[in-house]
Amino acid sequence: MSLIQPRTLKGFRDYLPAAMIPRERLMETARETFRSFGFAPIDTPTLEHLEILTGKGSEETDRQLYQFVDAGKRPVGMRFDLTVPLARFAAQHINELGTPFKRYHIAPVWRGENPQAGRYREFYQCDFDTIGTESVLADIEAVTVIDSLIRAIGIDAFTISINNRAILNGLLESLGLADKATPILRSLDKLAKIGLEATNAEMVNAAGITSEQADQVLGLAQCDGTAEQVFAKLPGILGDNEKANEGAARLREIYDGAIASGVSPDRIKIDVSIARGLDYYTGVIFETTLDELPGIGSICSGGRYDNLAGLYTKQHLPGIGASLGLDRLLSALETLERLSSNSKPCPVFIPFFDKDHRDDYLRLATNLRKAGIGTEVYPEPRKLKAQLKYADGHGFQYALIAGGNEWERGEVQVKVLAEKTSEDIAYQHDAPEKLIERLTTS
Amino acid sequence: MSLIQPRTLKGFRDYLPAAMIPRERLMETARETFRSFGFAPIDTPTLEHLEILTGKGSEETDRQLYQFVDAGKRPVGMRFDLTVPLARFAAQHINELGTPFKRYHIAPVWRGENPQAGRYREFYQCDFDTIGTESVLADIEAVTVIDSLIRAIGIDAFTISINNRAILNGLLESLGLADKATPILRSLDKLAKIGLEATNAEMVNAAGITSEQADQVLGLAQCDGTAEQVFAKLPGILGDNEKANEGAARLREIYDGAIASGVSPDRIKIDVSIARGLDYYTGVIFETTLDELPGIGSICSGGRYDNLAGLYTKQHLPGIGASLGLDRLLSALETLERLSSNSKPCPVFIPFFDKDHRDDYLRLATNLRKAGIGTEVYPEPRKLKAQLKYADGHGFQYALIAGGNEWERGEVQVKVLAEKTSEDIAYQHDAPEKLIERLTTS
Known part of the structure; x- marks a missing residue:
């Protein structure tokens, strides 16, 4: 055809x-x-x-x-x-x-x-x-x-x-x-x-x-x-x-x-x-x-x-x-350069790279959305590097990195993408406050 | 033609x-x-x-x-x-x-x-x-x-x-x-x-x-x-x-x-x-x-x-x-009767019936909009009764009544249209807080 x-x-x-x-x-x-x-x-x-x-x-x-x-x-x-x-x-x-x-x-x-x-x-x-x-x-x-x-x-x-x-x-x-x-x-x-x-x-x-x-x-x-x-x-x-x-x-x-x-x-x-x-x-x-x-x-x-x-x-x-x-x-x-060229309408990106923790990524995203913070989860457990490249290309503001270690420690790494900085913030599904605070105050 | x-x-x-x-x-x-x-x-x-x-x-x-x-x-x-x-x-x-x-x-x-x-x-x-x-x-x-x-x-x-x-x-x-x-x-x-x-x-x-x-x-x-x-x-x-x-x-x-x-x-x-x-x-x-x-x-x-x-x-x-x-x-x-039949997208209506105070009505409306409260001012100084009928017909929530006396006293009468109740609330252009509070807490 x-x-x-x-x-x-x-x-x-x-x-x-x-x-x-x-x-x-x-x-x-x-x-x-x-x-x-x-x-x-x-x-x-x-x-x-x-x-x-x-x-x-x-x-x-x-x-x-x-x-x-x-x-x-x-x-x-x-x-x-x-x-x-x-x-x-x-x-x-x-x-x-x-x-x-x-x-x-x-x-x-x-x-x-x-x-x-x-x-x-x-x-x-x-x-x-x-x-x-x-x-x-x-x-x-x-x-x-x-x-x-x-x-x-x-x-x-x-x-x-x-x-x-x-x-x-x-x-x-x-x-x-x-x-x-x-x-x-x-x-x-x-x-x-x-x-x-x-x-x-x-x-x-x-x-x-x-x-x-x-x-x-x-x-x-x-x-x-x-x-x-x-x-x-x-x-x-x-x-x-x-x-x-x-x-x-x-x-x-x-x-x-x-x-x-x-x-x-x-x-x-x-x-x-x-x-x-x-x-x-x-x-x-x-x-x-x-x-x-x-x-x-x-x-x-x-x-x-x-x-x-x-x-x-x-x-x-x-x-x-x-x-x-x-x-x-x-x-x-x-x-006047007052328009951003972002192609994503939400600030937070969650790479999905540790496939044993899929439900944890989903719960984290739901918690953030409940707090009014738009969040995208990458759909496939690809290599972190590829996913961060996707995040950069689309203009997300933050990437939240969490693998097995972070989940165990009750932490999430917050990467500020434009500034290439990152810090670990305490996070548990039933205690998301610190992370929400970090993401809502810039 | x-x-x-x-x-x-x-x-x-x-x-x-x-x-x-x-x-x-x-x-x-x-x-x-x-x-x-x-x-x-x-x-x-x-x-x-x-x-x-x-x-x-x-x-x-x-x-x-x-x-x-x-x-x-x-x-x-x-x-x-x-x-x-x-x-x-x-x-x-x-x-x-x-x-x-x-x-x-x-x-x-x-x-x-x-x-x-x-x-x-x-x-x-x-x-x-x-x-x-x-x-x-x-x-x-x-x-x-x-x-x-x-x-x-x-x-x-x-x-x-x-x-x-x-x-x-x-x-x-x-x-x-x-x-x-x-x-x-x-x-x-x-x-x-x-x-x-x-x-x-x-x-x-x-x-x-x-x-x-x-x-x-x-x-x-x-x-x-x-x-x-x-x-x-x-x-x-x-x-x-x-x-x-x-x-x-x-x-x-x-x-x-x-x-x-x-x-x-x-x-x-x-x-x-x-x-x-x-x-x-x-x-x-x-x-x-x-x-x-x-x-x-x-x-x-x-x-x-x-x-x-x-x-x-x-x-x-x-x-x-x-x-x-x-x-x-x-x-x-x-x-399911979950739709209102309102034909107005803002809650507050200000009748304009005392034509000597036109600028006061305008200032009041601007103050409320600044506080995020949508406000319509009737465009013509018609009789109050006709204006309140317009407000009822369009489903506004509040009418704010102020004539010469109210402006002098520094008050605005807040009419809750559905309940047919009203109360006087202190208001001055440079002190709108009480009125804003009354209109934002129901």
Whole structure:
């Protein structure tokens, strides 16, 4: 019989343990953080009726959609994000769920785009949203969630940039440019990357406005500095435009509320030039950058929207949410050398080399697990050297060596693998305390 | 604009928070248990080259497969289990991973079968396997993992039934029925459900053997009782068939090792009549039933196989593993009324009803979260009564009431929602200890 070549599809990948362990830990941290604020998990099907997915799609998402006709002749598609399924879900269940409705959803999505470095056709999204309220408290909370989440991941140096689309929209209205908002805001998004001059040219080109008009929009970019400085400069730039000034006042409220909630002022930047060019957003918007790696872009972005599910229901559902970029964050942590390359999820390894004592190894492992210490026993009585090589290669923290002599003396040798040190610790099956203490204090 | 009807595909379902919270908790418990034994997580793509999936498929799985041709003209399919992807994964990566390789994989699979009560076209599987070793220690460990897992889920009354396929195969060989093993074993699987007589008829019918031959096979069913009784009776039934006796000896070793590992003897049943009719298994096999709900069938099953990935590699990869039936277990827990219907994942609710104190509510919530107490703040300053109704409906444990008076006095009223009791507890933002203590001791 000829063999089938084992391979994955182009643009798809396997996660081996060393890559999957930190990924899983990151998702668990996200879940814990979301839950601590009262966000509840939901899940929706991978496959949806095609019309649900294409209803809101752009030409680009339609082209990238994995779609087919199922065995029951139904046109179906694989979800390409978690926002469209959330809109469908909310339209279908919101009467049962009630508002405010706070959910998170961590799940894979699929896009048939041409794979580039670090982009795959299957990837996870990690979203949280509060639906059914326009309250500023939900806006404040979204900032607080992002701050808690990034800190829980173990990152200290980051900046959450906040703006309010109402400021931009008000300004464009007062400049008579409201009908050109979309191309102008998309150009504005490039400011940090390409600079003032090129952004001006881009606005002229994309939105068909004059260079002078573009300069007036870009005047916002001069409104920089600390939060207090920005809030002091804003009135002068916004003039008497009511919408823009209300937007600035709400931005101030969000800032103050986030500080009251314990977010460090150093980590919030009021940046009235960020736009997040999606038509979708109507209120506060935010981006999160790592201070050590600003070039990778935002690792957590989102904002307030006015109506989530207008395609599927007449019920008005405003909300606010954000999305953690899991893949981008993991690759950043790797660049920053904050990821271990361990391929084992537990700290202790027990070589099984004295086959007359098999049950003793098993009892020892059970005792450690009972104390919350993850422990692997090697399954075959091979030579100790080979087993220690296995332990080293997989990144275990400790190897516990016990042969006939140790068992007789009531001792276990604790090897700290990274430091190549070892010491004998008293151990008996009914008196494991000393060993547990040694393994839990480092 | 006409609305698109929000609906899910036939055979698919949304998970609302009340269903998703226990589901997620169950998966986390499974992950923690697997990790504590040194099993590491992996993930594989949802989509595979079609030939990978159909290579081992039966007609039935092929018919149920979600398959299509992708935009790059590749025939692809959505995985229908986690075993075929594991085999492909192992063939592709085992040289890098090394053996023994211990992995778990919790992920959805898709089968286009006709939906029945409690069966869906998308469902999760939760598998763990040890690959690349024939050691009995891996067999013992599999039993220990199942025991730890079910106990960690909070179930005490369960039975792990264990057998060794070598006993059955040896017996069939000595009866000259080896070539009819598959239909005979599939019939044997029905014994517990349909009884001796019907099983005999089924064997005669399905395998074309005589009723007397069927009786000889079913003689195994008489070999019941405690583990010690079964091990005492077995030699008489097996005669001098070497394979069967070796199988019985290994079964004894697994039983003893599991007891040494701390599994209660009450929870292990040596049942030489269970067969798990898949050709796949070659050694130890097990099933797990809930003592309070035996009728729902096995909630965790598996066994030892001789060669995992023969379709994709010449490398011989024996292994052992099992699969937790998440959906069956959840529905059992629901039947046993062990699932809460909470739709909130955190215990504390803070009504926001005195709008002048918004920042105080936020600070209080932050303080509790810092102490590990999940806390939701209602986003809008509505009437207290409406907010308490929201808290009741969602199953929060505590509501913390504080208006102007309480803030002034440095107190918070703790309402225990289920008991409809309340008491005032001292609280200040810089002295939260008393409140934290009250909320963490029940």
